[in-house]
Amino acid sequence: xxxxxxxxxxxxxxxxxxxxxxxxxxxxxxxxxxxxxxxxxxxxxxxxxxxxxxxxxxxxxxxxxxxxxxxxxxxxxxxxxxxxxxxxxxxxxxxxxxxxxxxxxxxxxxxxxxxxxxxxxxxxxxxxxxxxxxxxxxxxxxxxxxxxxxxxxxxxxxxxxxxxxxxxxxxxxxxxxxxxxxxxxxxxxxxxxxxxxxxxxxxxxx
Numbered sequence: 001x002x003x004x005x006x007x008x009x010x011x012x013x014x015x016x017x018x019x020x021x022x023x024x025x026x027x028x029x030x031x032x033x034x035x036x037x038x039x040x041x042x043x044x045x046x047x048x049x050x051x052x053x054x055x056x057x058x059x060x061x062x063x064x065x066x067x068x069x070x071x072x073x074x075x076x077x078x079x080x081x082x083x084x085x086x087x088x089x090x091x092x093x094x095x096x097x098x099x100x101x102x103x104x105x106x107x108x109x110x111x112x113x114x115x116x117x118x119x120x121x122x123x124x125x126x127x128x129x130x131x132x133x134x135x136x137x138x139x140x141x142x143x144x145x146x147x148x149x150x151x152x153x154x155x156x157x158x159x160x161x162x163x164x165x166x167x168x169x170x171x172x173x174x175x176x177x178x179x180x181x182x183x184x185x186x187x188x189x190x191x192x193x194x195x196x197x198x199x200x201x202x203x204x205x206x
Contacts, residue, residue, distance in 0.1 A: 007060060008043070009036040011144045013092040014101060015125055016153045017115045020089050027190055028183070029089050031082040032151050035179040037066050038078055039143045042172035047078075049174040062087045062095065078175065079182045129157035132165075139170025146176065150183050 012033060013020055019029055041047045046054045046067055053071050057064050065086050070076070076084075093113045096102040103116045115121055131137050132145055142165040149162030166176040 008040050008140050008143045009033055009092055010095060012036045012147045014096055014121060015148055016151050017121060018154050019151060020093060021113045025089060028151060028187055031186055032147055032183055033089055033092055034082050034085040034087060035183060036147050037063060039169060039172040039176055041067060042175045043139060043170060062091050082182055126157055129160045132161055137168060142168040143172060143176060150180060
């Protein structure tokens with residue numbers, strides 16, 4: 001699964017550029033990209049429905065970092081990693097910079113990112129929107145569409161319908177619905193601007 005086109009986490013990062021590159025960044029972004037990476041691990045066979053873990057390196061550093069973390073704390077539910085995984089949006093943004101897909105200015109917390117190939121992004125979004133109207137989708141594409149819609153990326157093509165794709169995520173179909181349920185609850189809390197509700201929710205994941 002080498003390259004931007006194969007890893008769901010990188011595809012979602014790139015196609016969600018308006019949100020990932022925004023300053024400040026929405027608190028919904030990191031959990032969603034971590035969900036994408038968990039789906040990647042399931043698609044690669046590194047996570048199975050019985051929560052068996054294969055720690056064989058995938059060759060993708062963020063995936064290997066998360067896989068090692070999950071293996072070290074097997075008692076944690078997978079949804080816990082949406083808020084505690086050792087990877088963030090910057091992890092994936094830096095990977096896109098290394099691939100030459102994005103540009104970056106500055107260092108550390110002040111580093112800013114921008115899409116170096118915006119026309120390619122627009123074309124890929126258009127292809128994905130067309131594919132959604134002509135199912136079934138390949139598992140990685142289904143997961144990408146699902147998470148882009150969950151993030152509410154502002155410039156998705158008209159009629160883009162990623163919701164409902166969880167059951168079409170192939171080897172990750174056992175995992176995707178649960179992750180999306182947690183992401184939806186988190187989104188509702190963020191939109192409610194209720195600090196007490198946010199803290200109560202996160203207490204479940206300490």
